[in-house]
Amino acid sequence: MKSAARRIADKAVLHLVKMWLKVPVEERDEQGRPRYSGGKRSKQGTPQGGVISPLLANIYINRLLKAFTQSELMKRSGAKIVNYADDFVVVARRGAAEMLAQVKRWLDGLKLTLNEAKTSIRDARKEHFRFLGYELGPLVYKKTGQKYLGARPSKKAMEHARGEVSRILRRGRTERWEEIAGELNRFLRGWATYFVYDSPMRAFNVLDWHVTQRVRNFLSRRHKVARATSRFKYNEVHRSLGVLEVRALLR
Numbered sequence: 001m002k003s004a005a006r007r008i009a010d011k012a013v014l015h016l017v018k019m020w021l022k023v024p025v026e027e028r029d030e031q032g033r034p035r036y037s038g039g040k041r042s043k044q045g046t047p048q049g050g051v052i053s054p055l056l057a058n059i060y061i062n063r064l065l066k067a068f069t070q071s072e073l074m075k076r077s078g079a080k081i082v083n084y085a086d087d088f089v090v091v092a093r094r095g096a097a098e099m100l101a102q103v104k105r106w107l108d109g110l111k112l113t114l115n116e117a118k119t120s121i122r123d124a125r126k127e128h129f130r131f132l133g134y135e136l137g138p139l140v141y142k143k144t145g146q147k148y149l150g151a152r153p154s155k156k157a158m159e160h161a162r163g164e165v166s167r168i169l170r171r172g173r174t175e176r177w178e179e180i181a182g183e184l185n186r187f188l189r190g191w192a193t194y195f196v197y198d199s200p201m202r203a204f205n206v207l208d209w210h211v212t213q214r215v216r217n218f219l220s221r222r223h224k225v226a227r228a229t230s231r232f233k234y235n236e237v238h239r240s241l242g243v244l245e246v247r248a249l250l251r
Contacts, residue, residue, distance in 0.1 A: 003060050020052040044111070057085040060110070067106050073099065082131075089131045096121045124149065133157040139199055151198040158203060161191055162210055169218040177219075178242070184211070185244040192246040204247040212237045 004017050024039040025047045038047050046053040061083060068074055068081045068090075077099055079092035090099055100121060104114060122129040128137035135154040140147050153161075168184045188211070192204065216232045219241075225231045238245040 003063070004056070007059065017052065017056070020050060021046060021056075023047050023050065025049070054085045061086060061088075063110060064103075064106055068103075071102070073102055084132055087132060089129070091124070130154045130156070133195070134197070142202075152200055153195045153203040157195065158206065161207055164191075165207075165211055165214050169214045171218075171221065173218075180218075181242045185242070188244045188246055189249075192244075192249050196249060201247060201250060204250065208238070208245055208247055209234075211243060215241065215243055 001014070001018060001021070005014060008014055008017075022038070022040050022042055025037045027035045027037065027048075029035050038045075046056050065081060065083065068079075073079075073095070074081075074092075077092040077095040079090055079095075079099055081088055081090050083089075090096075090103065092099060100119075107114060120129070122137070124137050126138060128135050130136075133154055133156070134151045136151045137149065138147050139150040139152065164187055165184065168180065168187065173180060188207075192200075192207075195203065212232075212234050215237045219225070219232055232241070237243050238248075
Protein backbone atom coordinates (compact mmCIF):
# COMPACT_ATOMS: atom_id res chain seq x y z
CA MET A 1 0.00 0.00 0.00
CA LYS A 2 2.92 2.34 0.68
CA SER A 3 4.28 1.62 -2.82
CA ALA A 4 0.87 2.42 -4.31
CA ALA A 5 0.54 5.58 -2.20
CA ARG A 6 3.82 6.93 -3.63
CA ARG A 7 2.08 7.07 -7.02
CA ILE A 8 -1.60 7.62 -6.14
CA ALA A 9 -2.93 10.64 -4.26
CA ASP A 10 -6.63 9.82 -4.55
CA LYS A 11 -7.75 8.28 -1.23
CA ALA A 12 -10.78 6.66 -2.85
CA VAL A 13 -8.57 4.78 -5.31
CA LEU A 14 -6.22 3.70 -2.50
CA HIS A 15 -9.23 2.44 -0.55
CA LEU A 16 -10.34 0.45 -3.59
CA VAL A 17 -6.86 -1.10 -3.88
CA LYS A 18 -6.95 -2.04 -0.19
CA MET A 19 -10.36 -3.68 -0.66
CA TRP A 20 -8.88 -5.71 -3.52
CA LEU A 21 -6.06 -6.87 -1.24
CA LYS A 22 -8.51 -7.89 1.48
CA VAL A 23 -10.90 -9.85 -0.72
CA PRO A 24 -11.35 -13.50 0.37
CA VAL A 25 -10.29 -16.20 -2.09
CA GLU A 26 -12.23 -19.45 -2.51
CA GLU A 27 -10.22 -22.54 -3.47
CA ARG A 28 -10.93 -26.26 -3.53
CA ASP A 29 -9.09 -28.92 -1.55
CA GLU A 30 -8.29 -32.44 -2.80
CA GLN A 31 -11.81 -33.59 -1.93
CA GLY A 32 -13.38 -30.71 -3.83
CA ARG A 33 -14.52 -28.92 -0.69
CA PRO A 34 -14.35 -25.09 -0.59
CA ARG A 35 -11.42 -23.54 1.24
CA TYR A 36 -10.97 -19.82 1.91
CA SER A 37 -7.86 -17.67 2.29
CA GLY A 38 -7.14 -13.96 2.47
CA GLY A 39 -9.94 -11.73 3.68
CA LYS A 40 -9.91 -8.93 6.25
CA ARG A 41 -7.26 -10.65 8.39
CA SER A 42 -4.78 -10.82 5.49
CA LYS A 43 -1.64 -8.79 6.23
CA GLN A 44 0.54 -9.52 3.19
CA GLY A 45 0.45 -10.61 -0.45
CA THR A 46 -2.22 -10.28 -3.12
CA PRO A 47 -5.12 -12.65 -3.78
CA GLN A 48 -4.04 -15.56 -6.02
CA GLY A 49 -5.47 -14.96 -9.49
CA GLY A 50 -6.77 -11.49 -8.60
CA VAL A 51 -7.08 -9.06 -11.50
CA ILE A 52 -5.15 -6.40 -9.59
CA SER A 53 -2.24 -8.72 -8.68
CA PRO A 54 -0.07 -8.30 -11.84
CA LEU A 55 -0.32 -4.50 -11.65
CA LEU A 56 0.55 -4.41 -7.96
CA ALA A 57 3.41 -6.86 -8.56
CA ASN A 58 4.90 -4.46 -11.12
CA ILE A 59 4.53 -1.50 -8.75
CA TYR A 60 6.15 -3.38 -5.87
CA ILE A 61 8.93 -5.04 -7.88
CA ASN A 62 9.91 -1.63 -9.27
CA ARG A 63 11.96 -1.12 -6.09
CA LEU A 64 14.09 -4.12 -7.07
CA LEU A 65 14.49 -2.79 -10.62
CA LYS A 66 15.69 0.58 -9.34
CA ALA A 67 18.22 -1.01 -6.98
CA PHE A 68 19.44 -3.19 -9.85
CA THR A 69 20.00 -0.31 -12.30
CA GLN A 70 21.85 1.75 -9.67
CA SER A 71 24.10 -1.11 -8.50
CA GLU A 72 27.81 -0.87 -9.31
CA LEU A 73 28.06 -4.67 -9.10
CA MET A 74 25.50 -5.06 -11.87
CA LYS A 75 27.23 -2.44 -14.00
CA ARG A 76 30.59 -4.21 -13.62
CA SER A 77 28.99 -7.51 -14.57
CA GLY A 78 27.30 -6.07 -17.65
CA ALA A 79 24.02 -7.29 -16.21
CA LYS A 80 20.45 -6.60 -17.26
CA ILE A 81 17.20 -7.66 -15.65
CA VAL A 82 14.12 -8.56 -17.68
CA ASN A 83 10.84 -8.94 -15.80
CA TYR A 84 7.19 -9.67 -16.46
CA ALA A 85 5.23 -8.96 -13.27
CA ASP A 86 6.96 -11.14 -10.63
CA ASP A 87 8.84 -13.35 -13.12
CA PHE A 88 12.32 -12.16 -14.00
CA VAL A 89 15.63 -13.28 -15.43
CA VAL A 90 19.05 -11.67 -15.03
CA VAL A 91 21.49 -11.89 -17.93
CA ALA A 92 25.14 -10.98 -17.54
CA ARG A 93 28.60 -11.60 -18.92
CA ARG A 94 30.22 -12.53 -15.60
CA GLY A 95 29.74 -12.89 -11.83
CA ALA A 96 26.46 -14.83 -11.83
CA ALA A 97 26.81 -16.34 -8.34
CA GLU A 98 27.66 -12.98 -6.77
CA MET A 99 24.70 -11.34 -8.52
CA LEU A 100 22.30 -14.05 -7.36
CA ALA A 101 23.40 -13.52 -3.76
CA GLN A 102 22.85 -9.76 -4.09
CA VAL A 103 19.40 -10.18 -5.64
CA LYS A 104 18.43 -12.44 -2.72
CA ARG A 105 19.54 -9.73 -0.26
CA TRP A 106 17.46 -7.12 -2.08
CA LEU A 107 14.43 -9.40 -2.05
CA ASP A 108 14.90 -10.11 1.66
CA GLY A 109 14.68 -6.34 2.17
CA LEU A 110 11.39 -6.38 0.27
CA LYS A 111 10.15 -9.34 2.37
CA LEU A 112 10.10 -11.49 -0.75
CA THR A 113 11.74 -14.85 -1.40
CA LEU A 114 12.88 -16.54 -4.58
CA ASN A 115 11.22 -19.76 -5.67
CA GLU A 116 14.22 -22.02 -5.18
CA ALA A 117 12.76 -24.74 -7.43
CA LYS A 118 12.65 -22.30 -10.35
CA THR A 119 15.87 -20.41 -9.57
CA SER A 120 19.16 -21.49 -11.13
CA ILE A 121 22.30 -20.29 -12.87
CA ARG A 122 22.76 -21.23 -16.52
CA ASP A 123 25.54 -20.70 -19.05
CA ALA A 124 23.25 -19.68 -21.92
CA ARG A 125 25.97 -20.42 -24.48
CA LYS A 126 25.84 -24.09 -23.46
CA GLU A 127 22.56 -24.63 -21.58
CA HIS A 128 18.90 -23.79 -22.05
CA PHE A 129 16.71 -21.89 -19.64
CA ARG A 130 12.95 -21.26 -19.68
CA PHE A 131 11.26 -17.89 -19.35
CA LEU A 132 7.62 -16.97 -20.03
CA GLY A 133 6.97 -20.13 -22.01
CA TYR A 134 10.12 -19.86 -24.13
CA GLU A 135 13.24 -22.01 -24.07
CA LEU A 136 16.33 -19.87 -24.65
CA GLY A 137 19.92 -20.92 -25.32
CA PRO A 138 21.97 -22.76 -27.97
CA LEU A 139 20.06 -23.90 -31.06
CA VAL A 140 21.21 -25.54 -34.29
CA TYR A 141 20.39 -24.71 -37.91
CA LYS A 142 19.01 -27.99 -39.26
CA LYS A 143 20.36 -27.48 -42.79
CA THR A 144 23.92 -26.42 -41.92
CA GLY A 145 24.45 -27.77 -38.39
CA GLN A 146 25.64 -24.32 -37.31
CA LYS A 147 24.94 -23.36 -33.70
CA TYR A 148 23.41 -20.06 -32.66
CA LEU A 149 21.74 -18.49 -29.61
CA GLY A 150 17.98 -18.29 -29.95
CA ALA A 151 14.53 -18.92 -28.52
CA ARG A 152 11.75 -21.38 -29.23
CA PRO A 153 8.52 -22.56 -27.53
CA SER A 154 9.32 -24.72 -24.50
CA LYS A 155 8.23 -28.33 -24.10
CA LYS A 156 5.71 -27.25 -21.47
CA ALA A 157 4.25 -24.69 -23.90
CA MET A 158 3.92 -27.39 -26.55
CA GLU A 159 2.23 -29.74 -24.08
CA HIS A 160 -0.23 -26.99 -23.18
CA ALA A 161 -0.99 -26.35 -26.87
CA ARG A 162 -1.61 -30.04 -27.59
CA GLY A 163 -3.80 -30.32 -24.51
CA GLU A 164 -5.90 -27.33 -25.53
CA VAL A 165 -6.34 -28.67 -29.07
CA SER A 166 -7.51 -31.98 -27.60
CA ARG A 167 -9.92 -30.17 -25.30
CA ILE A 168 -11.47 -28.21 -28.18
CA LEU A 169 -11.72 -31.34 -30.35
CA ARG A 170 -13.00 -33.55 -27.56
CA ARG A 171 -15.33 -36.44 -28.25
CA GLY A 172 -19.04 -35.77 -28.14
CA ARG A 173 -19.18 -32.15 -29.32
CA THR A 174 -22.29 -31.56 -31.42
CA GLU A 175 -21.89 -27.96 -32.59
CA ARG A 176 -21.54 -27.10 -36.25
CA TRP A 177 -18.02 -27.67 -37.56
CA GLU A 178 -17.68 -23.95 -38.40
CA GLU A 179 -18.17 -23.08 -34.73
CA ILE A 180 -15.65 -25.66 -33.53
CA ALA A 181 -13.12 -24.64 -36.20
CA GLY A 182 -13.58 -21.00 -35.20
CA GLU A 183 -12.81 -21.78 -31.56
CA LEU A 184 -9.79 -23.84 -32.59
CA ASN A 185 -8.50 -21.08 -34.86
CA ARG A 186 -8.83 -18.42 -32.17
CA PHE A 187 -6.67 -20.48 -29.84
CA LEU A 188 -4.10 -21.33 -32.54
CA ARG A 189 -3.78 -17.72 -33.70
CA GLY A 190 -3.34 -16.41 -30.16
CA TRP A 191 -0.80 -19.10 -29.23
CA ALA A 192 1.19 -18.72 -32.45
CA THR A 193 1.18 -14.91 -32.28
CA TYR A 194 2.75 -15.12 -28.81
CA PHE A 195 5.37 -17.70 -29.84
CA VAL A 196 6.24 -16.22 -33.25
CA TYR A 197 9.48 -14.71 -31.88
CA ASP A 198 12.85 -15.98 -33.15
CA SER A 199 12.90 -19.71 -34.10
CA PRO A 200 9.44 -21.31 -33.84
CA MET A 201 9.27 -23.06 -37.23
CA ARG A 202 9.95 -26.59 -35.97
CA ALA A 203 7.44 -26.22 -33.13
CA PHE A 204 4.85 -24.76 -35.50
CA ASN A 205 5.30 -27.71 -37.89
CA VAL A 206 4.82 -30.17 -35.03
CA LEU A 207 1.68 -28.37 -33.88
CA ASP A 208 0.23 -28.22 -37.42
CA TRP A 209 0.59 -31.99 -37.83
CA HIS A 210 -0.84 -32.60 -34.37
CA VAL A 211 -3.86 -30.43 -35.20
CA THR A 212 -4.29 -32.28 -38.50
CA GLN A 213 -4.35 -35.65 -36.74
CA ARG A 214 -6.78 -34.48 -34.08
CA VAL A 215 -9.12 -32.99 -36.70
CA ARG A 216 -9.01 -36.27 -38.66
CA ASN A 217 -9.90 -38.26 -35.56
CA PHE A 218 -12.68 -35.87 -34.61
CA LEU A 219 -14.28 -35.80 -38.06
CA SER A 220 -13.86 -39.53 -38.65
CA ARG A 221 -15.84 -40.21 -35.48
CA ARG A 222 -18.46 -37.64 -36.41
CA HIS A 223 -18.93 -38.91 -39.98
CA LYS A 224 -18.13 -42.57 -39.19
CA VAL A 225 -15.30 -42.63 -41.75
CA ALA A 226 -12.83 -45.49 -41.41
CA ARG A 227 -9.89 -44.23 -43.51
CA ALA A 228 -9.51 -40.77 -42.00
CA THR A 229 -6.02 -40.17 -43.43
CA SER A 230 -7.14 -40.51 -47.03
CA ARG A 231 -10.49 -38.81 -46.43
CA PHE A 232 -9.13 -35.76 -44.57
CA LYS A 233 -5.74 -34.93 -46.06
CA TYR A 234 -3.46 -32.24 -44.66
CA ASN A 235 -4.32 -29.69 -47.34
CA GLU A 236 -8.04 -30.31 -46.93
CA VAL A 237 -7.86 -29.79 -43.17
CA HIS A 238 -5.99 -26.50 -43.56
CA ARG A 239 -7.80 -25.28 -46.68
CA SER A 240 -11.39 -26.38 -47.32
CA LEU A 241 -12.09 -27.22 -43.67
CA GLY A 242 -10.76 -23.80 -42.63
CA VAL A 243 -8.28 -24.79 -39.92
CA LEU A 244 -5.48 -22.28 -39.44
CA GLU A 245 -1.99 -23.46 -40.45
CA VAL A 246 0.23 -21.75 -37.86
CA ARG A 247 3.45 -22.08 -39.86
CA ALA A 248 1.80 -19.96 -42.57
CA LEU A 249 1.98 -17.02 -40.14
CA LEU A 250 5.80 -17.08 -40.52
CA ARG A 251 5.74 -16.50 -44.27
